[in-house]
Every structure is written in structure tokens, then in C-alpha cells.
Amino acid sequence: MKALQSVRGMHDILPADIAAWQWLERRLSRLMARYGFEEIRIPLVEKTELFTRAIGQGTDVVEKEMYAFDDRNGDSLCLRPEGTAGVVRAALQHGLLNPPGLKLWYAGPMFRHERPQKGRQRQFHQTGVEVFGLDAPAVDAELIALGSRLWRELGIAEHIELEINSLGDRDDRQRYRQALLAYLGPLRDQLDDDSRRRLESNPLRIFDSKAPATQALLKAAPRLIDHLGEGARAHFTAVTELLDAQGIRYRINPGLVRGLDYYCRTVFEWTTRSLGAQGTVCAGGRYDDLVEVQGGKPTPGIGFAMGMERLLELVKGQNGRFENPPHAYLLGSEPASERLGLAEALRDRWPELRLVTDLQGGSFKAQFKRADRSGARLALVLGDQEMADRTISVKDLKGDAPQASVAQDSMDDWLRTFFDDDRRGHGK
């Protein structure tokens, strides 16, 4: 029988990586709570229409990256490619949008059928936040402040830069689209193939082109930011002033459009240069029309999502190692019953103790070897001799102190003293 492999671009997260994931997850959930966000958990599968409506028919995500399939009853379903659409759906379905000011966060896997490369997988993990019903610039600014704080707390702030832009309101974009077409139309022949195609499908996206010739032409192109209506312009100015006031540095990038159609007004992207071609670590923006598009009453919204794998790459480059080695490794001689009994008794009284029992047996040499490999601080020995005189031999595997013999009855005191001294010794 041939062994099967995981499907392309979908990776196991192995025990060796779990400590880093949990470290990041704990920090994220704590941070969300500090800003008054509540967690929501929604299905990985939604009706395909939810995403085609929210993200937009002409987008790459919908056109070629969705994991869509037919359910047994003929419904077209889809593995979620992003989180916002589902959160909006859930908020509408359960009437969460009243009163205004709902703040939600979510975390979990997303699926996009793309060719994998550095920082990109077909199943990847995002953590995101959404705020509903508030249109004040302060909302945008606070979300950005949350991100900024996160990078500082993760120790990666110096590797991440903020870019922002305003896409204006729907009418603004419509007017701008005309202006852009008027400029680029005559230059059609000088554009790269993709950009020429986008003249029809989605002219704004031409700004994403990496073709040098196209970028050169775009330098002189009309800028969306100059076509903002009064509302959008005032909003954007207010957001940047709030960022200035908080000392958050940013770069206004007039070419920053986003891949999903639902964005309007403020869009932003946190990027890094340390991750290869995939520089975006976290991105988001306003989506004031999205709730209405999904069948709700007009309700402004704003949110962002960050890519956990990319974030972890940065954190690992910075932070080195994450480990949770056991505190103690219990070994001894047969029969195992006394050893198991001792381990359970210790676990009863020391809920925080990470205690591994040797279940493989064999020579003391082999067991000590495993104890060492486990990374445990202490080896606890319950051999024939110890069982006979009701003691435990304790050896510090990380130090030079001679092995101690401790009466089983006073094990608690011994452990308490040992770990207390240890804490003091390390000045923690």
C-alpha cells in the first residue's frame, strides 16, 4: 500500500512548530481583548455566492483561486478564501449589527488555489478583525494602532512598514476610472499584456503591475487620491492626522489598491522586505458598502487580516526558539505501577508540572538518555532501591549538583525549594 501525502500547498503544523504558534495565538487573543474585540468562529465552508458577491467577480481570488465544489444537493459551496465575507454573513444572520460598534475577531485557515511559493500556501491561516457600524476616522486609526502595537509586542516592528491610501467612495472611483481610462487609453500599446487586459476588466488594478514600462507610464497618470470626493478626502486627512498624533509612521501609496472589490476609503497594508516576494503581512481597509451588498441595511465596516505563516516567519527570524521542555522525567525499574502511581500523585498536586514518565523501559542508561533528550530539567529515579526505601533519586540534568535522595513523603517540599531557588537564581 502506497503511503499518501498531504495535498499540494496544505501543510501539517508539526509539534516542533506548535510552541511558536501557541505563543503567537496567545498574544493575539490577549491583544484583541485589550481593544474590546470578541472572538467569533464561523464555518470554513460557505455558499460560493457569498464570496462572489463580496469579493467581486473580476478578482483573481474569485476567478481562479476558489476551492468551489457542488454539494450533494447541487448547491455550490466553497472553502473560504478569506474571513470578512463570512463574518458579515454571520453578523447579519444573527442580528449582531445593532447597536453599532460591533467589534469581532477571528482566526483560522483560509484556502486559495494558487501555486505555492515562499510565504504562500493553499491552506494558510489568517487572524483578522472587523468593526461594524462606525464610520469615524478614529476607528481606522485605532485599528492601525492595534496593528502597530502588535508588531512592537512581537518584536518585529523594525521590519514592518505601513502603507495607506484612500480608494474613495463608489462615485469617486467611478469618476476616477474614467479619468484613468482617458489617460491610459491612448497609451494602450505601451502597456504590458496584463495591464491591457485590465483596461476593460479592472483599470485600478493596473497599478499592481510590476512591468517597469507600465510603472513609468503610471507615474504621470491621474491619481485616485486627487479624485476623492469631499467626504472621502476629509476622512482620509483625518485618519492621517490621527496617525501623526499617535506617532505612527506611514507612507501614502497612491498605487495601493487591494485585490478585493469591497474596499473603499481607507486601505492599508503592513509590509516587510524580509520575506521574499510576498511582502504583505497584514492588510485591510474600509468596506462601507459590503453589508448592504450582502443584503443588510447600509452599515459601514472596516477590518484587516494578517497572515499567520508570514508573521511566524518574521517572529522566528527575530525570536529564535520556542520550546516547552518538560520539567521532569520520571524513570525507574519494573514494575511500572509504582512509577505511574507516583507520577499521578505528583500531577494531582502540581497542576503546572510538565512531567514525562518513561514508558519504554530498558536500561537506566537508555532511560537517562531519553530523559536528557527530552530536554527535562530533572530526572526522577524510582528504581528497586528507591522503591525499597521509599525515596526518589533526583538528578539535575542541567547542572553539576550531585544526585540527591529524597524521601517520597517530602518530594513536594523538595520540588518547591528547587524551583524557588531556581527562579531566584535566574533573577526572574
Add this chain to the structure above:
RNA sequence: GUGGGCGUAGCUCAGGGGUAGAGCACUGGAUUGUGGCUCCAGCGGUCGUGGGUUCAAAUCCCAUCGUCCACCCCA
């Protein structure tokens, strides 16, 4: 979807038509109740998979899957 690199032991990799290798890891011994350092021995592979060429294929050819990197696009 397009292009390129790479798939050989658990891991990192050598070998590019003629008997499948090294280091690390693992197991045992030197040390009959003591890890780490050292030395010795051992275990471990249908060379990603399927086809083809050949007397002979890990090696050459084709296909396919996976992986990495880039493009497209995105977190």
C-alpha cells in the same frame, strides 16, 4: 495558470549507465543503576511514482505527483 531548481536512510546530502554511500539521529556495547563527551558495533533505502531506452537505469528519455523559488495575484 506559466517558468526554473530539486525529490537517494528518520534528517542533511554525496553518487550522473555496471554490487546503494557519508555525517547526524536511532539501537546495543565499552560502563550488569545514570544522560551529555569519546570509541566500537549494529539497525535502517523497491533511489517520489509509472512507463520507456539498454545486456544492464539511482544515473538517460517521457509522463506524473510532491517540494522550493519566481511570475500572476495575494495574507
